[in-house]
Amino acid sequence: MTDLATPPASTSHHRAAHPLDRLLPDESRRAVEIVRADERFGGRMRFASVDLHLAPKPLVLAHMAGADVHRAVDVVVLDPADGSTHEIVASLTDDAVAAWQRLEGVQPSIIVNEFGESEAAIRNDPGFQAAMAKRGITDMSLVTIDAWTAGNYGDPLERNNRLVRGLVWLNETPGDNQYARPIDGISVLVDLNAQQVLRIDDERVLPIPDTDIASAEWSRDHMPAGRERTDIQPLDIVQPDGPSFTVSGDQLSWQKWDMRIGWNTREGLVLNTISYTEGDRVRPVLYRASLAEMTVPYGDPSSTQARKNAFDTGEYGLGMLANSLALGCDCLGEIHYLDAHYCDAEGSVVEIPQAICIHEEDFGISWKHSDFRNDNTEVRRLRRLVVSFICTVGNYEYGIYWYFYQDGRIENEIKLTGILSTGALDTGEETSYGTKLGEHLYGPNHQHFFCTRLDMSVDGPSNSVVEVDTVPAPPEENPYGNAFRAQTTVLATEQQAQRRIDPLAARYWKIQSSETTNKMGTPTGYKLIAGENCMPFATEDSSIRARAGYMWNHLWVTPYDEGERWPAGTYPNQSVGGEGLPAWTAADRSVEDTDVVVWYTMGHNHLPSLEDWPVMPVACIGFTLKPSGFFDHSPVMDLPPSSNCH
Ligand code: NI
Numbered sequence: 001m002t003d004l005a006t007p008p009a010s011t012s013h014h015r016a017a018h019p020l021d022r023l024l025p026d027e028s029r030r031a032v033e034i035v036r037a038d039e040r041f042g043g044r045m046r047f048a049s050v051d052l053h054l055a056p057k058p059l060v061l062a063h064m065a066g067a068d069v070h071r072a073v074d075v076v077v078l079d080p081a082d083g084s085t086h087e088i089v090a091s092l093t094d095d096a097v098a099a100w101q102r103l104e105g106v107q108p109s110i111i112v113n114e115f116g117e118s119e120a121a122i123r124n125d126p127g128f129q130a131a132m133a134k135r136g137i138t139d140m141s142l143v144t145i146d147a148w149t150a151g152n153y154g155d156p157l158e159r160n161n162r163l164v165r166g167l168v169w170l171n172e173t174p175g176d177n178q179y180a181r182p183i184d185g186i187s188v189l190v191d192l193n194a195q196q197v198l199r200i201d202d203e204r205v206l207p208i209p210d211t212d213i214a215s216a217e218w219s220r221d222h223m224p225a226g227r228e229r230t231d232i233q234p235l236d237i238v239q240p241d242g243p244s245f246t247v248s249g250d251q252l253s254w255q256k257w258d259m260r261i262g263w264n265t266r267e268g269l270v271l272n273t274i275s276y277t278e279g280d281r282v283r284p285v286l287y288r289a290s291l292a293e294m295t296v297p298y299g300d301p302s303s304t305q306a307r308k309n310a311f312d313t314g315e316y317g318l319g320m321l322a323n324s325l326a327l328g329c330d331c332l333g334e335i336h337y338l339d340a341h342y343c344d345a346e347g348s349v350v351e352i353p354q355a356i357c358i359h360e361e362d363f364g365i366s367w368k369h370s371d372f373r374n375d376n377t378e379v380r381r382l383r384r385l386v387v388s389f390i391c392t393v394g395n396y397e398y399g400i401y402w403y404f405y406q407d408g409r410i411e412n413e414i415k416l417t418g419i420l421s422t423g424a425l426d427t428g429e430e431t432s433y434g435t436k437l438g439e440h441l442y443g444p445n446h447q448h449f450f451c452t453r454l455d456m457s458v459d460g461p462s463n464s465v466v467e468v469d470t471v472p473a474p475p476e477e478n479p480y481g482n483a484f485r486a487q488t489t490v491l492a493t494e495q496q497a498q499r500r501i502d503p504l505a506a507r508y509w510k511i512q513s514s515e516t517t518n519k520m521g522t523p524t525g526y527k528l529i530a531g532e533n534c535m536p537f538a539t540e541d542s543s544i545r546a547r548a549g550y551m552w553n554h555l556w557v558t559p560y561d562e563g564e565r566w567p568a569g570t571y572p573n574q575s576v577g578g579e580g581l582p583a584w585t586a587a588d589r590s591v592e593d594t595d596v597v598v599w600y601t602m603g604h605n606h607l608p609s610l611e612d613w614p615v616m617p618v619a620c621i622g623f624t625l626k627p628s629g630f631f632d633h634s635p636v637m638d639l640p641p642s643s644n645c646h
Helices: 025-037 057-063 112-123 126-133 156-160 312-316 543-547 581-587
Strands: 046-052 072-079 084-091 096-103 143-149 163-170 182-191 196-202 245-248 251-254 257-264 268-278 281-297 309-311 336-343 349-371 376-393 396-405 410-418 434-436 441-444 446-456 463-472 484-490 508-517 523-530 555-559 596-606 616-627
Touching: 025 046, 025 072, 025 084, 025 096, 025 336, 025 349, 046 257, 046 336, 112 126, 112 143, 112 163, 112 182, 112 196, 126 182, 126 196, 143 182, 143 309, 245 336, 245 349, 251 376, 257 281, 257 349, 257 376, 268 376, 268 396, 281 312, 281 396, 281 410, 309 312, 309 543, 410 446, 446 616, 463 596, 508 596, 523 596, 555 581, 596 616
Parallel strands: none
Antiparallel strands: 046 072, 072 084, 084 096, 143 163, 163 182, 182 196, 245 251, 251 257, 257 268, 268 281, 281 309, 281 446, 336 349, 349 376, 376 396, 396 410, 410 616, 434 441, 446 596, 463 484, 463 508, 508 523, 523 616, 555 596
């Protein structure tokens, strides 16, 4: 058996890669072949995910000093015959299965093939066809079905079957906006392994909204002529000498920032070994950053809406749903794209050309001062490096953007757009749990929660996290009543570090080095500044409270453990819950002066408005990591003035 935790004896079988380099398509193919060739798994297995096996952090850091590591692939396969799940580590270095574990009672994320398979199973089911006929629908080619993850609500079917719940829509003509015509009041449970309908929950026959089609269309092919504005002049970004960044393999360097691009089927884009170079000092900031989970709970008690609680990262896989930006990317300037790929159920590689977008943007002024006495003005412009990808999860689009600024800031921003997952109302019916978009059409209330995993390494692996509130001074120190100061609390253990935002106290959290100090002798650090946020509104006894417990704190801090990657557990699909962050942190381990992982959860509350229809204008939510005593003085005094003012 291969020991993946020690360096390999020979390096002849694999390329001289960095251990965090993204899998090449040939490496994924080879991993599939290794699994296929192993008689324990044979030909019947369906591939749920094929991803780079993360080498242990100490080995990666040793590799950066020249040591070698195994190249291995995590393969999750599903045996449709008995419903078991198998976690396999395929060693590319040794060309063999290095580890194997059989799991019962868990469901890996939805496999891309299962979207089409479940839709076909429902469409071909006589009971479903009868339910459609009852509504006057006989042309099944116009019926579309979204496969929503089934969740877990105590139904025995959820224990023993691999499920999705089909929600139903109607096209008027192929390719038009089916979300304008929900066939509501009905949902269909499908067994994905048997590719069979298990149960049709046909609770209400509702009118199919008769929406004004012109106002519901988004595709240029279906839009009425003459709609587009004509008063927009060209705005071109010209970079005659090319961009200021360089990409070498997966290594990205831009001015003083360096990082390594990573990718997997679950999180999509991952950023590794992020550092800022100051003079001849390479200063680590983050070992790894990724969107580790996201959950969209709906807040409408109607039977079809109440069970919409999608975990888009853990139940679907953002990396498998990534857009090819070759088909449409709205970034301006000199763009550098990186391709991605995933493996389908059969283990065949599916390429996503141009999945990752890298470019730089002008971002207004960085700093300015005018000295009127001496008639002197200095101003500098700010630039940022943008690394992003966009994925489509059913009706919604999510753009995940990472920004790196010349002044040392890092920002994460999620752009939400796409189409509301709508519902239908009876004639004259009103609802408090959504916004009416037409007489029979409404957008139900819901929320979007994102949990970003930040494996911090501010000036080295040993960090602590402190909470900083601003408080008025106590009376004895406050003769004029004006004084206020920072109140700093060390978050010493996992339980103490379960925190929520407090904008009224101007609260932030600072991740600081245990070893490095700035010129004033205080720890170097980065502060995490919250942006828009909210709490979930589901009750303590709700299913989603157990299954997505991570949503109930905005901040979690854990000591680094290579097995702790998924905030709602490794297999949130149909889980009963309790796993992930709430389970790990029950141990209340110390998170002081150690290798910490910071988990930031942010929620976007979505009470739809008329303007969100038919395609929602982008809503943004994010957070900032800002240097705080990391530098001894402003890091942007070295910016040259820009030369291209008109
Ligand atoms: Ni929304």
